[in-house]
Amino acid sequence: MVNDAIELLQYKVSTQPIAFKFFNYKFTLTELQDLYETIYQLPLDKRNFRKKLNSMNLLDKLEEKDKENSNRGAFYYTFNKERYKQFLDEGKRFSL
Numbered sequence: 001m002v003n004d005a006i007e008l009l010q011y012k013v014s015t016q017p018i019a020f021k022f023f024n025y026k027f028t029l030t031e032l033q034d035l036y037e038t039i040y041q042l043p044l045d046k047r048n049f050r051k052k053l054n055s056m057n058l059l060d061k062l063e064e065k066d067k068e069n070s071n072r073g074a075f076y077y078t079f080n081k082e083r084y085k086q087f088l089d090e091g092k093r094f095s096l
Helices: 002-015 017-022 029-040 046-056 081-089
Strands: 059-066 074-079
Touching (some): 002 017, 002 029, 017 029, 029 046, 029 074
Antiparallel strands (some): 059 074
16 A cells, blocks of 8 residues: 555656645755655656756746755755746646
């Protein structure tokens, strides 16, 4: 039963942007990748993960940085729901 739930979650996060609902509002790309790695239970290539996210253009970069978990500070991002709707209207599909 647990395996079925994990498989369903893996399928849904690969085809729908539900992973963004695990965050209150903002997140770093590292936090987002960590979430996907936890769900998929395997490491993901950092460059490919970020490249795929950037190609969909669904995230807004905030000026605020996370200074607690990084010395240089990682930028926070938010998921843009309006841009996602436009993304779907253009016939594109979410795929991560």
